[in-house]
Amino acid sequence: MLAYYLDLALRSLRRSPVLTGLMVLAIGLGIGASMTMITVLHVMTDDPLPGRSARLYTPHLDPLPLDYKRHEGSPDPADDMTWPDAMALLKAHRAVRQAAMSGGSLLLRPARADLHPLYVSGRYATAEFFPMFGVPFERGGGWSAADDATGSSVVVLADALARKLFGTSDAVGQTVRLGEHDFRVIGVTADWAPKPLFYADQTGNQYSDADLFFLPLSVAMGQKFPVSGNQSAWGKGESPSLTSANMSWLQFWVQLDTPAQVAAYRQYLVDYSAQQKALGRFQRPPTNAKLYGLMGWLAHENLVPGDVDLQLWLALGFLFVCMLNIVALLLAKFLRRSGEISVRRALGARRRDIFVQFGIESALIGVAGGVLGLGIAQLGLWSIRQRPDDYARLAQMDLSMLLGTVVLAVLASMLAGLLPAWRACRVQPALQLKGG
Amino acid sequence: MQIRPILSALKKHRVATVLIVMEIALACAVLCNACFMIADRLSAMQIKSGVDEASLGFIALQGYDPKNSNDLDARVIAGLGAISGVESVHVINSVPFGMQAANVGITLDQAGKEFRGVPEIYLGSPGTPQALGLQLVAGHMPANEDYQPVQGYFPPSSNVLITRTLAKHLWPGESPLGKEFWSDKYQFRVIGVVAHLSVQQYDEEGERGAQWTVFVPALPGPNFSGTYLIRAKPEDLDRVMVEAKAAIATIAPDAVLDREDSTTVPVLRTRFFAADSAMAGMLVGVIAALLGVTALGIVGLASFWVAQRRRQIGIRRAIGATRGDILRYFQTENFLIVSFGIALGMLLAYVINAVLMKFYELPHLPLYYLPFGALALWGLGQLAVLGPALRASHVPPVVATRSV
Numbered sequence: 001m002l003a004y005y006l007d008l009a010l011r012s013l014r015r016s017p018v019l020t021g022l023m024v025l026a027i028g029l030g031i032g033a034s035m036t037m038i039t040v041l042h043v044m045t046d047d048p049l050p051g052r053s054a055r056l057y058t059p060h061l062d063p064l065p066l067d068y069k070r071h072e073g074s075p076d077p078a079d080d081m082t083w084p085d086a087m088a089l090l091k092a093h094r095a096v097r098q099a100a101m102s103g104g105s106l107l108l109r110p111a112r113a114d115l116h117p118l119y120v121s122g123r124y125a126t127a128e129f130f131p132m133f134g135v136p137f138e139r140g141g142g143w144s145a146a147d148d149a150t151g152s153s154v155v156v157l158a159d160a161l162a163r164k165l166f167g168t169s170d171a172v173g174q175t176v177r178l179g180e181h182d183f184r185v186i187g188v189t190a191d192w193a194p195k196p197l198f199y200a201d202q203t204g205n206q207y208s209d210a211d212l213f214f215l216p217l218s219v220a221m222g223q224k225f226p227v228s229g230n231q232s233a234w235g236k237g238e239s240p241s242l243t244s245a246n247m248s249w250l251q252f253w254v255q256l257d258t259p260a261q262v263a264a265y266r267q268y269l270v271d272y273s274a275q276q277k278a279l280g281r282f283q284r285p286p287t288n289a290k291l292y293g294l295m296g297w298l299a300h301e302n303l304v305p306g307d308v309d310l311q312l313w314l315a316l317g318f319l320f321v322c323m324l325n326i327v328a329l330l331l332a333k334f335l336r337r338s339g340e341i342s343v344r345r346a347l348g349a350r351r352r353d354i355f356v357q358f359g360i361e362s363a364l365i366g367v368a369g370g371v372l373g374l375g376i377a378q379l380g381l382w383s384i385r386q387r388p389d390d391y392a393r394l395a396q397m398d399l400s401m402l403l404g405t406v407v408l409a410v411l412a413s414m415l416a417g418l419l420p421a422w423r424a425c426r427v428q429p430a431l432q433l434k435g436g
Numbered sequence: 437m438q439i440r441p442i443l444s445a446l447k448k449h450r451v452a453t454v455l456i457v458m459e460i461a462l463a464c465a466v467l468c469n470a471c472f473m474i475a476d477r478l479s480a481m482q483i484k485s486g487v488d489e490a491s492l493g494f495i496a497l498q499g500y501d502p503k504n505s506n507d508l509d510a511r512v513i514a515g516l517g518a519i520s521g522v523e524s525v526h527v528i529n530s531v532p533f534g535m536q537a538a539n540v541g542i543t544l545d546q547a548g549k550e551f552r553g554v555p556e557i558y559l560g561s562p563g564t565p566q567a568l569g570l571q572l573v574a575g576h577m578p579a580n581e582d583y584q585p586v587q588g589y590f591p592p593s594s595n596v597l598i599t600r601t602l603a604k605h606l607w608p609g610e611s612p613l614g615k616e617f618w619s620d621k622y623q624f625r626v627i628g629v630v631a632h633l634s635v636q637q638y639d640e641e642g643e644r645g646a647q648w649t650v651f652v653p654a655l656p657g658p659n660f661s662g663t664y665l666i667r668a669k670p671e672d673l674d675r676v677m678v679e680a681k682a683a684i685a686t687i688a689p690d691a692v693l694d695r696e697d698s699t700t701v702p703v704l705r706t707r708f709f710a711a712d713s714a715m716a717g718m719l720v721g722v723i724a725a726l727l728g729v730t731a732l733g734i735v736g737l738a739s740f741w742v743a744q745r746r747r748q749i750g751i752r753r754a755i756g757a758t759r760g761d762i763l764r765y766f767q768t769e770n771f772l773i774v775s776f777g778i779a780l781g782m783l784l785a786y787v788i789n790a791v792l793m794k795f796y797e798l799p800h801l802p803l804y805y806l807p808f809g810a811l812a813l814w815g816l817g818q819l820a821v822l823g824p825a826l827r828a829s830h831v832p833p834v835v836a837t838r839s840v
Binding site: 022107116117306310317318320322325327328329332336387 | 459470499710714719725732736741
């Protein structure tokens with residue numbers, strides 16, 4: 001029966017090629033536009049560390065005074081952590097792993113004469129950064145807690161920078177001059193660049209930036225290396241420094257493996273805040289302390305720009321208009337065949353049969369529209385990749401998006417075919433037969 | 437032309453009519469809002485920088501020892517000045533559409549109580565306002581003695597130029613000349629007003645106006661060095677910049693050239709608004725696609741109706757209707773449908789605008805967008821229906837005598 005309906009549908013579609021073409025084009029355009037924007041949103045909100053993200057959390061303290069007024073559009077200072085708080089949490093060691101970190105850009109003077117001096121951006125971090133985030137190493141490894149404590153001048157390079165500086169020869173053991181200070185290379189990471197760079201603060205381009213070096217936070221503090229990212233100070237008094245209790249600039253991440261650990265850590269944060277409040281440092285309720293999971297943190301940071309949101313709505317609205325169009329066209333097409341329907345009904349076809357027959361015809365349009373839509377979406381993504389925005393380069397379709405496109409197209413066209421098919425199967429056979 | 441029979445005919449195709457009306461309503465709403473957003477972006481891109489953009493370039497150096505800054509500046513100014521075509525080289529902290537160099541919250545009183553916003557500050561060495569091509573509208577340009585050494589971020593007390601817009605904002609209705617404002621310990625006294633000088637990093641959101649800028653005359657030193665304004669004839673500028681960037685390696689081997697920011701002002705401007713022009717282009721695409729699909733829908737449905745009514749048209753022709761009558765019938769029918777759609781679409785346009793205002797901080801949709809949207813859709817509808825209607829008008833009266 002299905003094969004017969006398929007045959008009927010094909011015949012019917014071939015009978016009016018212009019109308020069929022219009023419908024396929026409409027579905028294709030709508031699906032193409034929607035899938036372009038859905039894909040962009042998909043890559044932007046994708047898990048930056050699949051398999052590991054569920055165990056990563058960022059604690060959030062609220063050290064701001066009660067009368068702190070935040071200017072509209074300026075970042076929330078409580079999104080970052082102060083030096084004393086970060087050190088206290090690090091020392092307490094209540095999580096499975098924990099690390100404090102901050103971004104920095106340093107002048108690098110390559111030893112090779114053919115390379116110009118350049119500025120490179122990287123991260124100052126504490127030792128557990130590497131095992132906590134599961135950074136893969138090509139050679140060597142990260143540093144130890146002892147290196148943090150003694151302030152060893154060691155550095156881990158990203159593979160891209162290592163290749164640039166040392167070519168194919170082994171970078172481990174070599175010396176790199178960063179910010180007028182010599183560092184010994186102890187590790188080279190394998191290709192690793194989470195998108196977005198979730199642990200960086202919000203001021204950077206989180207979709208295009210990558211860390212090219214990692215060095216101990218204690219060394220950066222000792223050398224007074226410049227810190228990039230947002231540094232917010234509050235309150236009166238002498239001008240704040242990086243170690244002040246009223247200036248936030250550090251990011252802090254912890255690894256917690258079980259729900260019990262998460263609950264315990266949350267309680268620890270509240271207790272810590274209560275203690276700080278008792279000491280007179282914090283003014284706000286201790287329950288303001290929060291613990292964000294990685295994905296929850298990304299949602300809190302709201303990285304997706306308004307433009308992308310808006311374009312998605314435009315594209316979905318466009319798909320809706322295309323569907324309305326198809327409903328009207330299918331309605332016209334199906335009702336025109338009232339005579340045919342009547343004959344089939346008179347010969348014993350049930351309403352259900354008619355409904356299925358027209359449903360298949362709509363689905364067929366959907367499949368054709370989906371294939372066209374795939375092509376249009378690829379074109380759309382290509383045009384997005386030409387754009388100047390930092391997320392643009394990521395706009396690529398993966399397999400799930402590919403299948404999603406076809407499914408969405410078929411669903412949309414079947415949804416559009418629902419009303420026409422229903423109307424068609426309600427045709428009164430007797431009336432039509434007499435009229436014809 | 438009688439409208440009543442058309443309306444009763446449409447009643448027989450209620451569902452299809454409602455669908456097309458909805459489609460036109462949506463198209464109308466999106467058309468008005470998208471056009472408005474395009475206009476919004478384009479007007480942002482029209483911002484007047486107030487400087488001779490086509491003649492200006494910017495060079496930024498980093499990584500040198502601040503102790504050698506005076507020596508570096510002297511070498512760079514002499515070296516770049518020797519390139520043929522270069523009219524002048526000045527030390528400046530940034531240029532319009534360049535990197536954000538300095539912005540400070542200012543107050544009208546020394547105690548810091550009367551907060552008046554966060555303008556951007558340009559620092560420039562002697563001769564910079566003239567090299568930029570700033571247009572003075574009141575007061576006078578800084579004299580040689582107004583250029584003072586920088587202590588911290590600015591000279592402790594300086595005689596500055598401000599824009600007309602900032603003057604109006606700070607002292608509405610009064611002459612700004614001789615007036616003073618403060619930022620922390622720094623004191624600024626207005627000696628001149630310029631027509632325009634745009635901020636370095638224009639940001640539509642937030643509290644900062646696009647023309648809230650202050651020009652502070654300053655002498656280069658350890659806290660103000662390494663960034664240069666190059667002036668050349670517009671036709672020489674591109675070549676001059678290429679040669680200047682190449683020359684830096686020999687003039688200042690101890691410094692690192694910031695390749696991103698060292699370029700001509702026109703390039704900086706294009707780059708600065710690249711996202712806006714991409715968005716405007718995308719919106720034009722959406723409008724074109726939407727109108728195209730709407731037109732396709734009208735063509736499809738009108739063709740169907742014409743085919744369905746061949747016999748009826750034949751009868752009307754047989755009893756005396758002219759081709760013009762038939763043509764007008766379908767055109768009037770389309771006009772009515774589109775009119776319903778437009779009426780609904782205007783309401784929807786305002787709903788969408790309200791949502792956009794809430795979530796994307798867009799201003800109110802001006803009323804005059806609505807009649808233009810309506811005209812566009814009426815025109816589109818008439819064009820789309822023309823083909824099927826012409827086909828209808830060519831139905832011969834003899835059809836009436838045939839059985840279907």
